[in-house]
Amino acid sequence: MMDKPFFNLYSHDFARVAVASPRCKVADPAFNAQQTIALARQAAGQGAVLVAFPELGLSAYTCDDLFHQRALLDACLGALADVVAASSELPLAMIVGVPLRLNHTLFNCAVVVAGGRILGVVPKSYLPNYGEFYEMRQFSPADNTAVTQIGLLGQDVPFGPEQLFEIEGLPLFRFHVEICEDVWVPVPPSSFAALAGATVLVNLSASNIVVGKSGYRHQLVGQQSARCVAAYLYTSAGLGESTTDMGWDGQSLIYEKGDMLAESQRFLQDSHIIFADVDLERLAQDRMHATTFAQSVRRHADEVAKFRIQRFPLALPLERDLPLQRLVERFPYVPASSARRDERCTEVYNIQVQALLQRLQSSGHEKVVIGISGGLDSTHALLVCAKAMDRLGLPRTNILAYTMPGFATSERTLRQARDLMAAVGCTAREIDIRPSCIQMLKDLGHPYAEGKEEYDVTFENVQAGERTSHLFRLANHNHAIVIGTGDLSELALGWCTYGVGDHMSHYNVNASVPKTLISHLVRWVADTKQIGDTGSDVLIQVLETEISPELVPAKTGTGKEEGKPAQVTENFIGPYELQDFNLYYILRYGFTPTKVAFLAYSAWRDRDLGPWPEGGNPARNQYDLAAIKKNLGIFLWRFFKTSQFKRSCVPNGPKVGNGGSLSPRGDWRAPSDSEATVWMEQLARIPDN
Numbered sequence: 001m002m003d004k005p006f007f008n009l010y011s012h013d014f015a016r017v018a019v020a021s022p023r024c025k026v027a028d029p030a031f032n033a034q035q036t037i038a039l040a041r042q043a044a045g046q047g048a049v050l051v052a053f054p055e056l057g058l059s060a061y062t063c064d065d066l067f068h069q070r071a072l073l074d075a076c077l078g079a080l081a082d083v084v085a086a087s088s089e090l091p092l093a094m095i096v097g098v099p100l101r102l103n104h105t106l107f108n109c110a111v112v113v114a115g116g117r118i119l120g121v122v123p124k125s126y127l128p129n130y131g132e133f134y135e136m137r138q139f140s141p142a143d144n145t146a147v148t149q150i151g152l153l154g155q156d157v158p159f160g161p162e163q164l165f166e167i168e169g170l171p172l173f174r175f176h177v178e179i180c181e182d183v184w185v186p187v188p189p190s191s192f193a194a195l196a197g198a199t200v201l202v203n204l205s206a207s208n209i210v211v212g213k214s215g216y217r218h219q220l221v222g223q224q225s226a227r228c229v230a231a232y233l234y235t236s237a238g239l240g241e242s243t244t245d246m247g248w249d250g251q252s253l254i255y256e257k258g259d260m261l262a263e264s265q266r267f268l269q270d271s272h273i274i275f276a277d278v279d280l281e282r283l284a285q286d287r288m289h290a291t292t293f294a295q296s297v298r299r300h301a302d303e304v305a306k307f308r309i310q311r312f313p314l315a316l317p318l319e320r321d322l323p324l325q326r327l328v329e330r331f332p333y334v335p336a337s338s339a340r341r342d343e344r345c346t347e348v349y350n351i352q353v354q355a356l357l358q359r360l361q362s363s364g365h366e367k368v369v370i371g372i373s374g375g376l377d378s379t380h381a382l383l384v385c386a387k388a389m390d391r392l393g394l395p396r397t398n399i400l401a402y403t404m405p406g407f408a409t410s411e412r413t414l415r416q417a418r419d420l421m422a423a424v425g426c427t428a429r430e431i432d433i434r435p436s437c438i439q440m441l442k443d444l445g446h447p448y449a450e451g452k453e454e455y456d457v458t459f460e461n462v463q464a465g466e467r468t469s470h471l472f473r474l475a476n477h478n479h480a481i482v483i484g485t486g487d488l489s490e491l492a493l494g495w496c497t498y499g500v501g502d503h504m505s506h507y508n509v510n511a512s513v514p515k516t517l518i519s520h521l522v523r524w525v526a527d528t529k530q531i532g533d534t535g536s537d538v539l540i541q542v543l544e545t546e547i548s549p550e551l552v553p554a555k556t557g558t559g560k561e562e563g564k565p566a567q568v569t570e571n572f573i574g575p576y577e578l579q580d581f582n583l584y585y586i587l588r589y590g591f592t593p594t595k596v597a598f599l600a601y602s603a604w605r606d607r608d609l610g611p612w613p614e615g616g617n618p619a620r621n622q623y624d625l626a627a628i629k630k631n632l633g634i635f636l637w638r639f640f641k642t643s644q645f646k647r648s649c650v651p652n653g654p655k656v657g658n659g660g661s662l663s664p665r666g667d668w669r670a671p672s673d674s675e676a677t678v679w680m681e682q683l684a685r686i687p688d689n
Contacts, residue, residue: 006687007321009047012595013281014324015173017200018043018051019233019252020273021264024240026060027072029079033058036096037086039273044090046275047317049167052202054237055124055180056097056108058083061206062242067099067106067138076100080111081153088116091315093165095177097204099139102150102159108139110177110204112165112310119165120158120310121150124179125189132208132246135181148308161189162306164198168313172280175200180207183224183234194228195297196307199283201230206237208246214266217251226258229287231278239269257283261326277326285589328603331577332584333517333659345524348517348656349387352509355654356388359481359507367398367480369471372421373550374403374413377510378485379420379542380518383525384509385483386424399426400478404433404470406463408553410565416542423535433466440466453555460551464497468504475506484508484651489515491650491662492583493573493635494643503646511653512661514583515576519543547576573638574631578604578623582635587660587668593632593682600628629686636683641676648672 004011020043022035036053043051055061058079059072066072076098083096093114100109100121107123123142127135142161150159166174176193183190183203190201201224207217217234225232231254238250252264254276261276287293297304329336335344360366368385372378385399401424403417421428438449440462447454468482475482484505486496491511496503510518525531526539548565555566570576581600585591591599604623623631647662647670655661662668 004318005321006594006598006685007323007601008318009277009322009324010170010316010318012598013172013284014277014279014326015050015170015200016046016048016275016277016322016325017231017233017254018046018048018273018275019235019254019262019264020051020053020271021236021238021250021252021268022053022057022271024054024057024060024237026240026242027063027066028060029058029072029075030082032060033079033082035271036083036094039271040083040086040090040092040094042273043275044092047322048092048275049170049173049314049316050093050095050175050200050202050233051273052095052177052204052233052235054097054235055110055204055206056099057204057237058096058098060241061097061237062244062246064134065138073099073101073106077153084113084116084118084153087113091317093119093167093312093314095202095204097179100152102145102147105140105144106138107142107145108135108179110179110202112177114312114314117312118152118155118157119312120163121152122161122163122177122179123159124182125161126181126185128181128184133181158308158310160308162192162308164193164196164307164309166309166311167316168311169316170280170314172199172284174198174309175202177202177204179203180205183220188224190224190230190232191228192300192303193307194230195293195300196304197309199230199280200233200278201225201228202233202235204235206241206248207251208237208241209249209251209266210247214249214251217253218260221253222255222258222260225255229257229283229290229293231256231261231276231283238267238272254278257286275325277324279326281591281595282589285591289590323605324602326602328599330581330603331516331520333514333580333657334520341520341524342528345521348513348521349384351654351656352384352513353387353391356384356483356507356509357391359652360388360392363481365479365481366392366394367400367478368483369400369402369475369478369480370483371467371471371485372401372403372417373485374416374420374542375545375547376515376518376522376542377487377490378417379539380513380522381483381485381509382420382424382426383522383531386426386531396425397427399424400429400474400480401426402429402431402471402474404431404467406433406437406467406551408550408566410550412541412545413550416538416545419538420535420542423531423538431470433463433470436466436470437462455552455555460549461497461501463551464501464549465499468497468500468502471505481506484653485510487515487518488512488659488662489576489580489583491647492587492643493579493638494646495569495573496646498646503650505651508651508653511650511663512655512657512659512666514580514659515547516580517657574634575623578628578631579635582632583639584659586635586639587662588658593636593679594685597625597628597632597683597686600632601625604628624689625687626689629683629688632686633680633683636679637676639676640674640679644670644674645672
């Protein structure tokens, strides 16, 4: 069993964070503190460990010269004292904005509060003094003082912009605070903070609204989170700020490495709060994987060395189930929204087609040889070949397509292969491989050659090998290259015949395309009628065909269901939709099996499934934790223990997505004789139900 509860997000290096925009009253700190505390209680109730509030939120941003009134500044200290007192009963950190006097100088500050203590004060580094902003009229920038410690509300408190805050027991959660304009400058303070180890960057902003500014905030925050490989929390002042000369929309944003996790509704008429579950391990893994991040740390060592780390205890909400609020897509390789479908599919096809064009031109070939089974992978590869010929200005008859029925080929797939080749307009040929397979089986002394129903791995691989052998010799004979059809999912699971089999080709256009994405791509071609109405009908039939290698015929007298293959691939290796999910998170991020299972559970647990994807596959499967664990076990054993030798010598083929490639020349280099022990031990920690 795990030391921490499996069904709690904090057990898997997630952290729930919140960004709040309270209704405020200008120059009424007591009211503003009440609104702040109410939202903080709401955040704590939802299991958040951090909540950020707007710039100068305890006073309101639009106080102008009222900031020089002692009555207001004293009232702000009283409001801050109320927030500090309230924090003693709340298991989270709060970051509030307040004006603070120091040595006859006024600073625009963010104050970090937790457990009844002030953990640190961060003054604003860059003060805008252009357009509608006049901050240098009232405030001084952070570098106007060399003080690093101040007395505040009876406490000795660290002061300065170079501070990082870390929760004990949650070491990957290290946060930094900057204020509004700080992120609008060419080199924000948070850039150096990220190099110093901050994984969560927080911006307390007021930020008035003008036309187009909302979109620019998205770009700014999204790019900063991506560039820093961090989460970025952005607050903004809303209702209650003075509209003497400006308007306010209260926009709040949470991004994680360029991906938006949450956004508030704008122009709300009351206090509001948004939440997001940040994947801290994703950030740590990506920083470790991108070695240039560490190079940047070394290059800016002087700036990094300025940061101080303030560690503080916090009771994590581990005593209860706390499922992810974050949406985990079931199909990480496939766009969830139909609005992005055309863009993604066009890009994938262009990558594959362009790669094939280059290979043909550099090798001096104008013809390709491809085996067509009537199944998904060869269908997709044929479509790529057709686009390549069109792009080269060559006739599609330069595609020499062969369907090669064997002992278990069904009438359905044979018909689909014939119809598909006709729809594409390639040169279509048919070769019955059974005679050559019989000869091989006789040479081997295999029982099948003597009339016995012996359907072992040798029987299967003889057929796979004969097909590939024919394709290579046909390529020699026609001055062509063999196009591979095997996909990323099959390579990950070792579901391919090594060497003289579907493992080998001259160039594999599908090398880094997983099965779920291939299904999506083929459906897109069908929906957009790219090979005509008849061709679209064939593609739909292919999509509706159960995936099978069709190498084993039904034994005599078994009463096999009409039209159903004796071999169903997913009965052996698990559902592709689950295995592609497992592949993505293990290959892309190196997550542990326990975390992958938690993510899969979060993705596949009780939810309204809807179509897959929008307007797509009618399959509406759900998986409980037992099924997730079982199929993850299949994946781990096959991926880490039994099939690396096949990946160590794969043909050339283009990488198409961030989900990765298994080529040893690309994303994945691993020993062929490693053990799977540590992954299987992790698997055992996953609950059975």
